[in-house]
Amino acid sequence: MNLILLLVISLWFCPAGMARDLPEDTRMEWWREARFGMFIHWGLYSIPAGAWEDKTTHGEWIRQTAQIPIEVYDQFIGEFNPLKFDADEWVRMAKAAGMKYIVLTSKHHDGFCLFNSNYTDFDIMNTPFKRDILKELADACRDQGIKLCWYHSIMDWHHPDYLPRRSWEDRSADGAELDRYITYMKNQLKELVTNYGDIGVLWFDGEWEDTWHHEYGQDLYDYVRSLQPSIIINNRVDVGRSGMQGLTKKGSYAGDFGTPEQEIPPTGIPGVDWETCMTMNDHWGYNKNDNNWKSDVDLIRKLADIASKGGNFLLNVGPTAEGLFPQPSIARLHAIGRWMQVNGVAIYGTSASPFKDLSWGRCTQKSIKGNTRLYLHVFSWPADGQLVVPGIYNNPGDAFLLAAPTKKLAVHRKEDALVINLPETAPDLINSVVVLDVAGKRECAI
Ligand code: FHN
Numbered sequence: 001m002n003l004i005l006l007l008v009i010s011l012w013f014c015p016a017g018m019a020r021d022l023p024e025d026t027r028m029e030w031w032r033e034a035r036f037g038m039f040i041h042w043g044l045y046s047i048p049a050g051a052w053e054d055k056t057t058h059g060e061w062i063r064q065t066a067q068i069p070i071e072v073y074d075q076f077i078g079e080f081n082p083l084k085f086d087a088d089e090w091v092r093m094a095k096a097a098g099m100k101y102i103v104l105t106s107k108h109h110d111g112f113c114l115f116n117s118n119y120t121d122f123d124i125m126n127t128p129f130k131r132d133i134l135k136e137l138a139d140a141c142r143d144q145g146i147k148l149c150w151y152h153s154i155m156d157w158h159h160p161d162y163l164p165r166r167s168w169e170d171r172s173a174d175g176a177e178l179d180r181y182i183t184y185m186k187n188q189l190k191e192l193v194t195n196y197g198d199i200g201v202l203w204f205d206g207e208w209e210d211t212w213h214h215e216y217g218q219d220l221y222d223y224v225r226s227l228q229p230s231i232i233i234n235n236r237v238d239v240g241r242s243g244m245q246g247l248t249k250k251g252s253y254a255g256d257f258g259t260p261e262q263e264i265p266p267t268g269i270p271g272v273d274w275e276t277c278m279t280m281n282d283h284w285g286y287n288k289n290d291n292n293w294k295s296d297v298d299l300i301r302k303l304a305d306i307a308s309k310g311g312n313f314l315l316n317v318g319p320t321a322e323g324l325f326p327q328p329s330i331a332r333l334h335a336i337g338r339w340m341q342v343n344g345v346a347i348y349g350t351s352a353s354p355f356k357d358l359s360w361g362r363c364t365q366k367s368i369k370g371n372t373r374l375y376l377h378v379f380s381w382p383a384d385g386q387l388v389v390p391g392i393y394n395n396p397g398d399a400f401l402l403a404a405p406t407k408k409l410a411v412h413r414k415e416d417a418l419v420i421n422l423p424e425t426a427p428d429l430i431n432s433v434v435v436l437d438v439a440g441k442r443e444c445a446i
Pocket of ligand 1: 060061205206261277284
C-alpha cells in the first residue's frame, strides 16, 4: 500500500481527539502552558507531624483520624510559630524545580486559616507567629514570577455552622446553620481573592459530604469568578468529581479542570483539562516518620507521562512546623530541576502524544508554524542505537537531542515508522529527550 494511501487512511481513521482541540479559552492558556506546579499542605497538623499517642501514621487529617476533641486540637494554635519560614526560599525552590505555579492550603479541613481573616480568630494572627503567611507568599510569587494559587476546603471541622459534625465527636449541632457557614466561606474567599493580588487557581477540596450539593457548588463557582473573572477553579467546587479518578462526570457541573489524585489517567482525555496531584511520600501534611519517598526517576518519568497525556502535574510538599521543606523533598526538587533545565521545553505548553503507546518511553508535541515538533522522552535507550517511531506518515525534518541541539541525528523511514540513529550512550539515564520535527500536523492523539 503506497504512502499516500497510508497517509489518507491514517488521518481518516486516527483515534478521536486531537492535539490542542480544547476550547479556545484564553483564561486557561497560562495553566496549559505551565504543566507543572507545587502543592503545599501546611497548618497546625504539621506540629504533631503525624504522631498521636501510639500511632505515627497520621497526616493533615490527624484531628479526624486520632479523634482529637476540638478543645485539645485548638491548643496547637498557641504552638504554631514557624520562625524558619522563608517565602522567598520556598518560591525559589519551586521555581528552580521548573514549577510555574504554587497552590498553598489557605484553610484545610481543620478550619485553621494560614491568613489574616476578619471573620475568625482561628487564624495565623492568633498564633505566636502573627504574620500573614499568604501575604508573604504572594509577595514572593509576584517578585519571582510564579503564579499564586489557593487551596480552600469546603469541609470545615471547626466552624460551628459547618455540618455534618464528625460522627465521633460530642459537639452539639444545635443551632448550626450551613447557609451561615457558606456566607462565612464566601466572606473568606473574598479576602483570599481580593487581598493578595491576582490569584491563578482556586483549588477547592472537601466537597464530598452529603450537605454539599450542585446548587451550592455552581453558586460558589459563579461567586468566585465574579470576584476575579480570570481565575481558574477546579472541579471540586461542585459535586461532579468522580472519586479519586478525579475527572468530571457527564452532566453540567462547575469546574475548569479535573483532579485525579495520587493517580495518572491511563490515557490522555482529548478536549479535557486535568491535573494529577500527588505526594512525594505517602502524606500531604508533614509526617516525620514517613520515609516512603518516590524516587527522582519515578517523579521525573511521572511528569513526562502526565504531560504526554495532556495533563498538569501538581506535586506536593508538606513543610515542617518550623516552616522548612523536608530535606528529601528538597533533594527531589533539585533532581527534577536539573532535568527541567535541559528538557523543560518538552513539558511546557505541550499537547498529548499522537501515539497510542511507545515501548521506549513517552511523547509530547507542539504545533510550530503548521508543522509538528515531537518530543520523544526516551526512558529505555535502544541497545542498537535505533529509535523506532511507529505509525507516522509525515515527512521527517530535523532530529536532535535536547541535550545536544546542534548535533543533528540521521532519520530514515522504515515502512510506517521513522527511525532515528542515536548516539551510543543516553545523555540522561532517567529520560533523554529526542526532538523530531515532522511536516504538517499530527492529528492523531493517544
Ligand atoms: O482530604 C484531602 C486531603 O487531605 C488532601 O488535601 C488531598 C489533596 O488533594 N485532597 C483530599 C483527599 O482527596
